[in-house]
Amino acid sequence: MHALKPRRAESGVHPWSSWATKIASALLFVAAALPAAHAQQQAWPAQPLRLVVPYPPAGAADVAARVIGQRLAARLGQPVVVDNHPGAVGTIGASLVAKAPADGYTLLAATNPEITIVRHLRASLPYKPDDLVPLLRTAQVPIVLVTRGEDAQSAHLQQVLERAKRTPDKLSYATPGVGTPMHLMMESILQASGVRVHHIPYNGGSRAVADLIGGQVDMLAISLSTVMSHLQSGRLRALAVLQAERSALAPNVPSLREAGGVSAPKLPSVWFGWFAPAQTPLAVRARLAAELESIVREPEIKLALERGGLEASPLQPQPFARELRDESNFFAGVAKPFAER
Incomplete structure (x- = not known):
């Protein structure tokens, strides 16, 4: 028997050649798209960042956010727009960020209540604290x-x-x-x-x-x-x-133990920190954490925070997360008498 030979089209063009051309074109398209997609990922930030402050302007949280946000904008080459959304003990602004796209362009300048306290006082919240991940603790206030x-x-x-x-x-x-x-x-x-x-x-x-x-x-x-x-x-x-130790901002004021011999459990600090939606890419979170820590350690930023009554106190994401867990456990016990029934 004679081996079967592929039939040629009347035009004289092999029928498989059109498919080969299509496949080759598709591969070329994919190959061209991959560098473009990679470049797009590397381009962050390609637009202004929105920093939600869940408290009114001119307060300590707002001061800390603006002092650091202004320097971050200079480092990233994109504006950092501070957006005050006060109300409901910080939970309105926190909910807004928790539900925002996790693309690194919407961040939260938070403090204790909306992260570790209100969850133990209210029967429900419009977000879960785990919907937000810490980038850096930036400052503390005595x-x-x-x-x-x-x-x-x-x-x-x-x-x-x-x-x-x-x-x-x-x-x-x-x-x-x-x-x-x-x-x-x-x-x-x-x-x-x-x-x-x-x-x-x-x-x-x-x-x-x-x-x-x-x-x-x-x-x-x-x-x-x-x-x-x-x-x-x-x-x-x-x-x-x-707090357990005296504050550098008020060195003549005694600590709690010095003042009254109170043997209370270790009290958490009142802190300010930056958070992002939980699914924000790790590379973006790492870049933000590194930039923020570098900024907070600058002498000029430390002085600016001190003028606002704040102590620069950078703490990286992992130890900050551990601190937040311990703090939440502390407030869970103390808040019980005041929680919604």
Whole structure:
């Protein structure tokens, strides 16, 4: 038998040659597209970045975001647009970023409540904390317990605690609100000290400062930056910084243990950090983390943060994530009495 031979088309062109031409063209197209796709990935950032701050302008979170964001823009060659979305203890802005495209162009300048606190106070949130991943802890702010400068009966924290033991629920302390770090830190201290002091929550810090000066409350737990001018003028007196060590921003104010011998568990710090949607490419996250850490370590940035009452305190993503887990566990216990039922 004769071997079968492929039939030629009438045109004289082998029928397989058209398929070969198509395949070759497709391969050439793919080969040409691969470098273009690779170049597109390497081009990040190719457009402005949006930095969502879940608190109002001019506050500590906003100051930290703008100081660092401005320098990041210069390094990346793209604008970093700060977008304030305050409300619901930071969860409105956090939800916006958690649901944004994970492309490295929408980031969150967060602090404690929306990451480690509110999850233990509310029955549900519009996002899961795991929807956001840490890029870098950038700064911390000292929290101080202050009283009126002329209040001789409360010149020292030990005196305050002794008064509270003699007269339970007669003394009062203010904070910027229920569920804020200041509130839960104070509750932890009071529980460890075995005293009862009445909590008066405010919507923010400015009105609380005015009422403390006016004598409507006895003490106030607040960020150092909020009351610095009043401490310098003598209208207010700092009883302690609510942390284990003294703060470099207020070296003359004793630590919690120095001030009153309080054996409270280790309190978390009030921090500021940058976060991204969880599925953001690892290469983009690594680039952002490296740039942010380098920026925060610059002497000029440290000074700019200090002027805003903040301490530069860079912490890389993995240790920051471990710190957040420990902090969440701490707040889970302290927040139970205030959680939604």
